[in-house]
């Protein structure tokens with residue numbers, strides 16, 4: 177999945193300690209429409225497991241979870 | 257609400273009620289002494305946060321269904337159905353409660369309101385009114401335990417990055433963050449965040465400890481949610497790991513509720529006795545300093561420092577002196593909060609409330625007593641060994657514009673250790 181995906185909401189989660197990045201994504205998912213995408217950037221490595229686990233258990237979809245220049249970049253799609 | 261559903265919800269209360277809880281229901285003298293003990297009531301003045309009032313809602317349902325007098329003349333005994341109105345009020349008064357149990361400490365009958373509210377949580381969950389955010393966070397944790405193969409590589413790769421930092425901090429290129437190490441003495445259970453792993457790894461390394469890091473975090477949102485089954489499953493993840501690796505002890509990071517879950521509740525939930533002991537990381541660090549296994553510079557902390565007893569570590573966990581001994585070993589100017597230890601004020605950030613945005617405004621108000629206590633010391637540093645407390649204290653600091661540095665104790669310890677590395681302890 178490339179970064180050309182249309183992003184509906186940008187979340188800057190840098191500096192937040194886990195599990196806060198997951199909490200923030202969860203709190204904001206209803207701020208995008210169904211089918212909409214959140215792009216979130218975190219710096220805590222724990223988010224790499226937390227955010228995909230949250231998405232899987234809530235039935236949402238992680239389009240991307242990657243480390244880029246020491247930051248962790250996520251594209252999360254609201255499925256329902 | 258249908259009669260059938262009302263009866264089912266009342267049935268949840270009946271199932272949870274044991275002799276002790278029934279006694280609490282019966283003996284409350286409505287003296288309202290508890291009102292001055294609850295930081296939420298004191299900070300907001302809102303009647304729904306008065307401890308006895310929170311419990312009163314459960315009492316009213318209980319009277320209606322299970323008490324003869326209440327069944328026959330409900331109006332006289334304020335006996336009520338668990339209808340939507342009652343459940344809505346119950347939701348707020350229950351999920352806002354930080355389970356600090358300060359009200360219990362001051363109640364002349366030691367009525368445990370937080371325990372009564374665990375019954376309320378079970379009923380709210382049965383009515384489909386459990387807190388959604390806590391439920392999502394609990395499910396995500398269980399997902400990691402159910403399908404560890406999906407998360408293992410990414411977790412281990414994160415640990416490797418932290419290990420590289422530990423090598424820079426200690427100046428020892430052979431320093432390790434071991435995972436899955438069979439026969440290690442200690443299984444250390446951190447939080448998902450690197451900040452809970454990095455300093456502990458440095459301390460274990462310097463102490464020459466035989467340890468291994470859990471793949472899982474100790475935070476337990478199932479506990480805050482009030483769902484004992486989910487809470488058990490979340491704790492099972494690392495307890496099973498401890499059994500599999502054959503460790504001698506499980507050490508919980510600087511977190512309040514996680515310590516209480518591991519030390520006090522898990523054996524009851526699982527019905528099995530742990531073949532290992534459970535300790536808090538501060539007990540271990542205190543021992544390392546006392547035994548000379550790690551060295552700390554006694555003047556390392558510059559400026560006046562105070563210490564906040566997280567409710568689940570202090571009043572409800574019994575650890576008062578270990579953290580104070582550590583802080584005193586590092587600082588010349590230690591000033592305790594007043595009151596402290598068993599009587600410590602809750603900061604307002606426990607019970608999972610920091611994750612429930614609907615309570616944000618009341619949560620900040622409920623920190624008024626803590627702010628007053630901190631100001632009275634004149635300290636510019638506060639050590640608080642619980643993640644939820646620190647989050648709350650940071651927001652209180654910003655809101656009240658306090659000149660205050662908020663820190664875990666582990667970080668202070670690492671900063672006070674003579675280490676050969678060049679990197680600072682925290683990123």
Ligand code: SF4
Nearest residue numbers: 284285287288290363
């Ligand atoms: S202090 Fe105890 S007895 Fe008095 S109102 Fe509160 S809960 Fe009831």
Ligand code: SF4
Nearest residue numbers: 294353354356357359
């Ligand atoms: S346990 Fe703490 S927050 Fe809950 S009612 Fe008692 S004093 Fe208030």
